[in-house]
Amino acid sequence: MTALRTAFHGMRRAALAGLLLALAACQTPNDRLYTLAVLPGTGAAGVTPATLALGSVALPPLVDRPQIVRRIDANRVEALEFDRWAEPLADGLRATLAGDLAARLPGRSVLPVAGAAPGAGVAVLSVTILKFEAEANGRVVLDAQWALGSGPRRRDTLEVQAANGEPAALVAAMSQAVALLADRVVAAR
Template sequence: MRLSLLLAIALAVATLAGCASPKADFYTLSAEAPGDSARPATPVTVLIGAVSVPELVDRPQIVVRAGANQVTMNEFARWADSLKSQIPRVIAADVAQDLNSPRVSAYPMAGDQAAVYRVQIDVQRFDATLGDAVTVDALWSVSSPGKRAPLSGRSTVREPCSGAGYDALVAAYSRAFATISRDIATAIRPASP
């Protein structure tokens, strides 16, 4: 009796271990690696404000296009942090590098707030097909210090994936945001004193 009870428990544990769900992988966007060329410093303070993203992709699962009218959400390929948190941090790091300025942040900084360039970004499209490419379409505006009218632009970037998996897809998104960051930095540079 006791042996059969132990055998039943061991069998139940083995069955449950075999039914364990697969391990989830977590991904983050990354800033572009620093280049070797020394850009001239642009002594400006830039605040990257809140970023809006489409509700479809505003979730932990990575969303990919499966057809013209179909998307899939992989429960085991997830963002490590929300896109609304990751995108401003990555753009701030890329813009800081492009302007060669240590005063670019996604969080308010101490100092003269009247001298801050404020950037707003509305991601209109955040789309990907595994093994193919990602597309990011973003409207952005830069409010410069003083009474000047805001500068605005639209960056539409299609970045090919360098492989078939989620690592390649997330790296392509990171490169797309580096391109958008360069567009924003280019708009700030001539407007700066």
């Protein structure tokens, strides 16, 4: 009985060790992690509320994944397995857009989340990203519908050309596209 118990414990330890080795093999030490960057703003702001809060920010499922997605042609995309977002893209986009807006609205509060019941004097910005794609040739397209408070729904399609189609250049161009969207929002009257 003791020999059987010892053998069982030995097999259990071996199975556990094998499982740990398998999990370690799944890790990818070559992953490169990226974030969108807040960029300085230019121009005068047309937005007048003392506080601006981001309401909903929706992303298309095609790009809302851990990997950076690059469009190859009209019918194909590739998920860059070793080039990943350091945080969920929706969260990074929200934080970057809030940072870009704050950089363009000095002296005003910009809240990354509106909350359930924003108070008086708070304008809520809702954004629906229809397309946020990086192409293999370096072209980045950000197509967004947005509304500020009860104002009209607007649509902007912004294009930025990256230096090349490599992930670092594409992410930098994506940051520029988000900054351009922030420019459009603060210029709204």
